Amino acid sequence: MTTIQTSVCIVGGGPAGLLLGLLLAKRNVDVIVLEGHETFEREFRGEVLQPSTAHLLDELGLLEYILAQPHSTLNEGIVRINGTIAGKFAFANIVPEYPYAIWMPQPIFLQALADKAAPLPSFQCWMGARVGSLIEADGTIVGVHGTRHGREPFEIRADVVVGADGRYSALRRLGQFEIEYQHHDFDIIWFVIEQHPDIPTIFRRDLHSRQGRGLTGGRLVLPQWLSMCVVSIRSLLSLPQVSRTSNPSSRLKARSSW
Numbered sequence: 001m002t003t004i005q006t007s008v009c010i011v012g013g014g015p016a017g018l019l020l021g022l023l024l025a026k027r028n029v030d031v032i033v034l035e036g037h038e039t040f041e042r043e044f045r046g047e048v049l050q051p052s053t054a055h056l057l058d059e060l061g062l063l064e065y066i067l068a069q070p071h072s073t074l075n076e077g078i079v080r081i082n083g084t085i086a087g088k089f090a091f092a093n094i095v096p097e098y099p100y101a102i103w104m105p106q107p108i109f110l111q112a113l114a115d116k117a118a119p120l121p122s123f124q125c126w127m128g129a130r131v132g133s134l135i136e137a138d139g140t141i142v143g144v145h146g147t148r149h150g151r152e153p154f155e156i157r158a159d160v161v162v163g164a165d166g167r168y169s170a171l172r173r174l175g176q177f178e179i180e181y182q183h184h185d186f187d188i189i190w191f192v193i194e195q196h197p198d199i200p201t202i203f204r205r206d207l208h209s210r211q212g213r214g215l216t217g218g219r220l221v222l223p224q225w226l227s228m229c230v231v232s233i234r235s236l237l238s239l240p241q242v243s244r245t246s247n248p249s250s251r252l253k254a255r256s257s258w
């Protein structure tokens with residue numbers, strides 16, 4: 001059994017766990033992120049980072065870095081019903097500070113966060129490390145037990161254990177936490193539809209990168225099914241106000257301290 005001692009153990013290498021790990025390691029906190037999957041190509045978790053996310057990344061000084069990864073930018077949306085335009089919007093009219101959504105499959109986003117954190121000496125990320133139980137001492141959680149690659153048991157002892165293992169969190173269940181629901185101004189419809197043979201040619205999108213990196217063949221090919229997530233426009237209207245500058249790129253440079 002592999003046993004290590006650290007300051008912070010984060011269970012779950014999704015956006016929440018990896019970003020927290022990155023921010024802690026940036027401040028020289030010893031941190032390990034445990035991700036159950038072997039790669040970031042896990043269940044479909046969407047592909048669009050909305051302006052609110054761009055705003056957050058900008059505040060953290062990470063927007064320029066993320067925009068250097070393979071992505072495509074959406075500036076406007078059109079809703080067609082039976083071929084007729086039923087409505088349209090432009091992000092420039094709604095969020096002038098971040099007038100675009102970033103079309104970036106989540107595996108690319110997660111890999112970028114992991115790559116950014118990897119050189120930091122106090123950061124570790126174990127892929128294929130699935131946590132199965134908590135270690136408790138005197139009524140306090142002091143670590144986790146799990147298995148790496150399905151066969152290598154490990155024990156992590158930590159001052160702080162963070163459950164970032166998603167909506168069906170095992171840690172929440174093991175720690176007997178109750179869910180506290182916070183209202184969010186989003187309307188989401190989530191459904192899965194069978195792939196029509198014609199869909200790949202309709203939905204393929206080119207992704208580009210300022211660094212010239214690309215996906216396989218420079219194109220994103222959707223899987224055999226589509227999982228659709230429809231988010232209401234109200235979410236865009238509820239963005240916090242940010243100060244405007246006449247030159248967005250100068251704002252990006254000013255905030256980048258990585």
Ligand SMILES: Cc1cc2nc3c(=O)[nH]c(=O)nc-3n(C[C@H](O)[C@H](O)[C@H](O)COP(=O)(O)OP(=O)(O)OC[C@H]3O[C@@H](n4cnc5c(N)ncnc54)[C@H](O)[C@@H]3O)c2cc1C
Binds near residue numbers: 012034048
């Ligand atoms: C179908 C769908 C479409 C979406 N579309 C979008 C979109 O377009 N844009 C957008 O911004 N958001 C979208 N979302 C929401 C977004 O995916 C979530 O908000 C985000 O992934 C939540 O991040 P998280 O890190 O909290 O959890 P998750 O992304 O769920 O990550 C949790 C991680 O924990 C790992 N894990 C779980 N249990 C264990 C364990 N026992 N041990 C170790 N690791 C474990 C999992 O493997 C997973 O990688 C979508 C969500 C869904 C379901």
